[in-house]
Amino acid sequence: MEEKELKLEEDAALFEPIRRTGKPFYLTLSILVAVILWAAWAYLHQYRHGLGVTGLARPIFWGVYITNFVFFIGISHAGTLISAILRLAKAEWRRSITRSAEVITVLVLFFGVGNILMDLGRPDRMFNIIRFAQFRSPLLWDVSSITVYLTASSIYLFLPLIPDIALLRDYSGKRKWFYRIFALGWTGTERQHRLLEKGIAFMAILVIPVAVSVHTVVSFVFAMTIQPMWHSAIFGPYFVAGAIFSGIAGLIVAMNLIRKVYHLEDYLRPVHFNNLGILLLVMTLLWFYFTFTEYITVYYGGEPIHMTIFWSKFTGRFAPYFWGMFLFCFVIPLPLLSLRKTRTPFGTLIASISVIIGMWLERFVIVVPTLTNPRLPNEAVIYSPTWVEWSVLAGCVSFFVLLYMIFTKIFPIVSIWEVREGREKSMAEVQERIKTYLPGIGVE
């Protein structure tokens, strides 16, 4: 296996981002850094003066930060889960998209956790969560589950990276010492390949239940309370579906950017966007199904305390958010993804951006209206997020994009060895596999 032609000319486009860095990169980088610094200043302001600088008040104790937390954890479901499912299903078209998906998971998780920490009144005491851990609290379930998820998806990202790091060690001039350490002595022998395949397959299976558990326990933070419209058994699957929904959308946006910026049109082809578009379409319909079920049961039950919140979403103060969510999550993406003509890279990009906005709104519409209408009469408080909260959100998004960009400069964003393996081996493999399905010519 060692003789694998490790020529750089082949798949040169994949090495290009690592070899050369142009002006546009640094320009984008400085814009992002500026936004991040602004957000850091905003947070510092909050740290010094207290959470009073946000728009929160009693009884709306949770707002944008918790919305962000649920949203970012949701986006993280793009990567590892989609990649694991595609790998296990032996979907050949996965080869050039798995890496870009897995990176999203690992990076975006930090911002989910970060938002929870920024939401704390006393972030200096955050280690109390470990010192005095109370496992009856769903927040502790989150801590445990996310920790496992972060670890598992980091390993799952790293394993398929090893052969590519070895390639860079051998053929790239830059940062040789760095690649040497992380290549873990990979030489591409038969045995190493076998072990790697085994490791990847094992992690792919492990990561799926972990990913499902993560978003389930995120929903449990709400569902375990007895607050109206939170205390719902549907929340677990609803959140998981929503997470995968926004996750795929995130992936499509990332792939569109990578494709354009690094000229990878040959690797990320319309067929990839078409297939992911179909997946996104399925999730769009599933999202509608869950949302419909959730609200119709509340409506038919007709409990006054629930109905107050229901109407505040449908016709009241939160109607713009609620119908905005419906527009962005369903009305816009549905036709774009249904028609073959618009299921193009650009069409799916528009649908995905719409879904991402819609899913942020969905989380907001879950968190805030319930808190605005508590069971006992309270002061009528209207929550409007302040510049601090918006700045932190902008900062999180920018920081995520920045880390993603830096990743593409250090590691190939399309898995080189998997693409090559596909070219060399999978044609024959797939033919063999098809043969086993077919009656008449199948080999027993």
Next chain:
Amino acid sequence: MHRWGMVIDLDKCTACQACVVACQAENNVAIIGPEEAAKGRTIHWIELIPYIEGEYPHIKARLLPRPCMHCDNPPCTKVCPVYATYINEEGLVGQINYRCIGCRYCTTACPYTVKSFNWYPPEWPKEMKGSLNRDVSIRTKGVVEKCTFCSHRLLRAREKSKIEGRDLLPEDYIPACVQACPSSAMYFGDLNDPNSTVSMLSRERRAFRLMEELGTEPKVIYLSEGM
């Protein structure tokens, strides 16, 4: 074992808010200025909330003093990730200000919305600083606080009765709000003692508890004709 509870007779209550003021002074509750108060940032351990019964035209509105319910099955203690809020063996739901991380999970989980958060560091006018109660710790910014049934008074009463070599008497431990009530509409005592005032009142025909259907088992009992 004691099981501390409170009875509030709404037929006697004149909504004068003496309990609110007494509590504010007793427990070093921060003074929130008018600007922040308009945003809903006030802190109250007990406050009067409008309670509306019936539908128009047979509508009846009254003001209802609401302290912490000290539930036997508190939704807040279950969700706290650090045991900063807990229920002790005498049924008091406590709050450890020095452990609270300020995640505000308990505040959102409480169906009675009795908990408050320190959005800014607590402040008092210069003149008031000398009269702060030394028995109650001062909160910092970023932590949750709530009514404790003046549990510091229980500590003090216990010590006193121990020194005097006698049992704790019902009149030894009374929260500030109950003590201040000018129309004697509030009672406090041991619900486990079948002969205590609160215990007898809690079994009266007029007795009800807020949102009993939630199964939180509050230990604040209201009395009202026509409920």
